[in-house]
Amino acid sequence: MTVTKGESAREGADGKDGLTGAATGDGYAPSERRLERERHKRARARRATAIAALSTLVTAVVLYLVVVNAPGWPRTKETFFSAQYAREALPKVLEGLWLNVRLLAVCGVAVLVLGMLIAIARTLRGPVFFPLRVLAAAYTDFFRGLPLIINLMIVVLGVPALRLQGVTVDPVLLGGTALTLTYSAYVAEVFRAGIESIHPSQRAAARSLGLTNRQALRYVVLPQAVRRQVPPLLNDLVSLQKDTGLVSIGGAVDAVRAADIIVGRSLNYTPYIVAGLVFVALTIPMTRFTDWVTARMDRQRAQGGSL
Amino acid sequence: MHLAPRTTRSRALRRALAAATVALLATAVGCAPQPEDKASAGPSGSAAKSCAKGKLASKTSGKLTIATDEPAYEPWFKDDKPASGKGFESAVAYAVARRLGYDKSAVVWQSVPFNKAFAPGVKTFDFDINQVSISAERKKAVDFSSGYYDVRQAVIALKGGKAAKATSIADLKDLKLGAQVGTTSLDYITDVVKPKQEAAAFAKNDQAKSALQNGQVDAIVVDLPTAFYITSAEVTNAKIVGQFENQGGTPEQFGLVLDKGSALTSCVSGAVDALRKDGTLAKLEKQWLSDAVDAPVLK
Numbered sequence: 001m002t003v004t005k006g007e008s009a010r011e012g013a014d015g016k017d018g019l020t021g022a023a024t025g026d027g028y029a030p031s032e033r034r035l036e037r038e039r040h041k042r043a044r045a046r047r048a049t050a051i052a053a054l055s056t057l058v059t060a061v062v063l064y065l066v067v068v069n070a071p072g073w074p075r076t077k078e079t080f081f082s083a084q085y086a087r088e089a090l091p092k093v094l095e096g097l098w099l100n101v102r103l104l105a106v107c108g109v110a111v112l113v114l115g116m117l118i119a120i121a122r123t124l125r126g127p128v129f130f131p132l133r134v135l136a137a138a139y140t141d142f143f144r145g146l147p148l149i150i151n152l153m154i155v156v157l158g159v160p161a162l163r164l165q166g167v168t169v170d171p172v173l174l175g176g177t178a179l180t181l182t183y184s185a186y187v188a189e190v191f192r193a194g195i196e197s198i199h200p201s202q203r204a205a206a207r208s209l210g211l212t213n214r215q216a217l218r219y220v221v222l223p224q225a226v227r228r229q230v231p232p233l234l235n236d237l238v239s240l241q242k243d244t245g246l247v248s249i250g251g252a253v254d255a256v257r258a259a260d261i262i263v264g265r266s267l268n269y270t271p272y273i274v275a276g277l278v279f280v281a282l283t284i285p286m287t288r289f290t291d292w293v294t295a296r297m298d299r300q301r302a303q304g305g306s307l
Numbered sequence: 308m309h310l311a312p313r314t315t316r317s318r319a320l321r322r323a324l325a326a327a328t329v330a331l332l333a334t335a336v337g338c339a340p341q342p343e344d345k346a347s348a349g350p351s352g353s354a355a356k357s358c359a360k361g362k363l364a365s366k367t368s369g370k371l372t373i374a375t376d377e378p379a380y381e382p383w384f385k386d387d388k389p390a391s392g393k394g395f396e397s398a399v400a401y402a403v404a405r406r407l408g409y410d411k412s413a414v415v416w417q418s419v420p421f422n423k424a425f426a427p428g429v430k431t432f433d434f435d436i437n438q439v440s441i442s443a444e445r446k447k448a449v450d451f452s453s454g455y456y457d458v459r460q461a462v463i464a465l466k467g468g469k470a471a472k473a474t475s476i477a478d479l480k481d482l483k484l485g486a487q488v489g490t491t492s493l494d495y496i497t498d499v500v501k502p503k504q505e506a507a508a509f510a511k512n513d514q515a516k517s518a519l520q521n522g523q524v525d526a527i528v529v530d531l532p533t534a535f536y537i538t539s540a541e542v543t544n545a546k547i548v549g550q551f552e553n554q555g556g557t558p559e560q561f562g563l564v565l566d567k568g569s570a571l572t573s574c575v576s577g578a579v580d581a582l583r584k585d586g587t588l589a590k591l592e593k594q595w596l597s598d599a600v601d602a603p604v605l606k
Contacts, residue, residue, distance in 0.1 A: 264489020
């Protein structure tokens with residue numbers, strides 16, 4: 001929300017009337033007209049703020065009244081916002097969340113590495129790399145298109161059925177593998193878009209300086225590409241964080257499944273609300289971080305810093 | 308927007324926005340749901356008292372809407388067809404309907420997921436039959452009829468597996484156990500067995516069966532009739548290790564689920580009680596569910 005107050009500050013020093021530009025030292029007194037204009041601007045800003053506050057208040061009050069006066073509100077409140085069940089659910093949900101966080105840390109790193117490798121494989125030049133390019137393209141097409149839940153089913157419940165010696169049957173490890181497969185396909189596409197968004201003249205300039213293809217990629221193209229891709233990458237990371245819960249398909253108890261267990265016993269939905277809020281609380285710092293990174297990069301770009 | 312010059316155009320835009328907001332809020336107030344008519348609340352209607360045959364205050368007048376989950380599992384429903392009358396719960400549902408004065412043609416089946424049957428909104432069915440165990444805690448959220456089946460929980464393990472030789476609850480403590488989430492089977496693991504490893508909680512029994520076959524869990528807990536069905540037809544290399552005793556002295560019972568404060572609860576309960584009294588429930592149990600006598604009891 002941009003508050004309109006900022007406008008008067010920004011526009012206060014416009015030199016349109018020719019008086020502000022005249023550096024008359026201590027003899028300077030703003031003209032009546034200028035003072036009048038500033039008063040007017042301040043008044044407008046105050047009015048805008050007041051209107052914004054009022055409309056926000058009215059919206060909030062109306063929403064509150066609509067919800068609280070709904071005929072089913074008492075029962076909804078008991079079913080979704082019960083303090084007793086919230087207290088019971090929170091420790092269990094947090095216990096489950098530890099699994100989500102661990103999965104996020106491990107899968108996040110694996111996804112970045114694998115995604116980068118696939119993206120590089122897809123953008124390699126030269127006819128000799130043709131099969132590699134085709135394989136990488138096939139991989140991203142397949143795993144981006146395959147619904148994650150089906151991927152998890154196949155990996156978590158299907159792979160152990162093969163009874164391969166030395167292959168784990170741990171649902172968490174298998175679930176993490178499935179998540180990595182799907183998300184590295186997403187992230188590979190993000191990286192590829194980043195690599196291809198770097199102007200060809202960059203590569204050409206690097207090559208003309210005597211860098212090899214690999215060096216050009218390593219020192220010129222990738223640093224720029226990755227910097228550009230940070231916001232969408234963090235998007236995928238937040239998304240991955242929420243999808244880690246799907247490993248519960250193999251019986252592992254994550255935050256949402258922990259809530260499920262209490263809901264099934266009590267038929268009260270409050271634990272779901274608790275789990276949802278816990279995830280949101282986890283996402284907010286990540287979102288703020290994303291915003292900060294984006295803003296920082298915008299500033300750099302504004303200074304011609306995209307090189 | 309904060310750099311927009313203050314032109315008449317932006318002012319007009321803001322006015323339009325404000326007007327739109329006011330209009331929107333007005334609609335929101337206008338759309339506020341009307342209170343439900345009191346006819347459907349509480350067993351105070353005349354129909355509730357008399358339980359007039361075939362004239363209950365059901366969702367669709369003259370019809371009885373019965374819900375269950377999809378897929379509907381054996382031995383409770385045969386071939387995932389609740390309307391066939393085959394399978395224990397399907398047969399019970401039709402028997403209850405007949406008692407209430409609704410013949411087979413007046414029964415409408417509806418597919419409602421387990422979780423949705425307890426959501427607090429307006430119910431779309433008259434009652435739900437889905438192996439739901441009655442508990443005091445659940446009664447706060449929904450109405451139950453009286454119990455139509457006394458259920459026991461059983462442990463299944465692969466023959467020759469770690470859990471196959473267990474003869475007591477203590478023998479299960481070191482194993483990885485699993486059950487379907489939201490079931491009393493899972494409660495038996497956490498409250499009765501109290502295993503050292505956290506119990507695996509599956510969304511569906513199908514996944515619990517897969518995990519058992521894959522060796523991801525050593526044993527799973529399901530209700531006894533399901534256990535008989537699984538070991539005889541689905542996972543034939545598994546066996547029933549044993550059954551649990553009732554906890555707290557009272558048998559665990561399945562009940563029909565009705566909306567909280569439903570006008571039909573007393574009538575449906577009456578019908579179930581009558582079916583128990585005249586031996587219909589026992590007969591159906593014999594017909595559709597294996598006798599649970601040959602599963603050893605785990606102490």
